[in-house]
Amino acid sequence: MINFDDKPKVIISASGMCEAGRIRHHLKHNLWRRECTICFVGYQAVGTLGRKLIEGAQSVKLFGENITVNARIVDVKGISGHADMNGLLNWLKGFTQKxxxxxxxxxxxxxxxxxxxxxxxxxxxxxxxxxxxxxVDLASNEILSEGVKMPKKAAEKPARAKATAAFGRVVAAAKRLLDVVYKNEGIANKDLAKFENQIQNLADKWDRD
Known part of the structure; x- marks a missing residue:
C-alpha cells in the first residue's frame, strides 16, 4: 500500500544496500519524484545500485524498467555498525593463538x-x-582465486558534481521527449506540424551557437 500512497512520509529501510528486498520497490516508486529525498546512511559497495545512485546515475533499472532519477540523493558519511581500525586490531591481538x-x-x-x-x-x-x-578454501586455507579488482569512480568536486547532475537531468528530459516523438508516429499531419513547431521553438530558444 505504501507504494501507492502519495502522502508525505519517511521510509526507513535497511535491506541489502538496495540490492534486494522491499527497498527496491520503494526506489522504483520514489526515485522519479522530484519532491523525494533518498538518504543513504552507511557504506555502499562499488558496483551496487546504492553506489551508482550516490555517484550520480541519471537512470537505473529496477524490475526490468528504466527509472529516471529525479529525487535528491544524499548520504551521511561515517556511519557504520562495524568496529573501527583500532577496534579490529585490538580484537585480533586478543587471540592467545594467532x-x-x-x-x-x-x-x-x-x-x-x-x-x-x-x-x-x-x-x-x-x-x-x-x-x-x-x-578461498577455508578447510585447506588455500587461496583459489584472487578475484578481479573493481574500478573506483573518481570523486568529483561538489560544484562539478552538482552541475553534472543538473545537466544529466536535462539529457534525461531530452530522451523522454524523443520517446514521446516516437509514440506520436502516425498521428494527423496537422498535429505533427504543430508538435514540430513547438520543438523547433524550444531548440531556437536554447541554441547556444
Missing part, C-alpha cells in the same frame, strides 16, 4: 589491501584481501 590467516573482505579494494598489510605488520599473521569473485 589465526592461520586473516581474510579482509569489508570495504573497497584499496581499503582492504591497506588494512590487510596493517594486520600482517601489526599482528604478524598471514592475511588475504580478495577482490570481487575471489575464492
Amino acid at each position: 589465526p592461520d590467516r586473516v581474510i579482509v573482505v569489508h570495504g573497497e579494494d584499496t581499503v582492504t589491501d591497506h588494512f590487510a598489510n596493517l594486520v600482517e605488520d601489526t599482528i604478524g599473521c598471514p592475511t588475504f584481501a580478495p577482490y570481487s569473485g575471489g575464492c
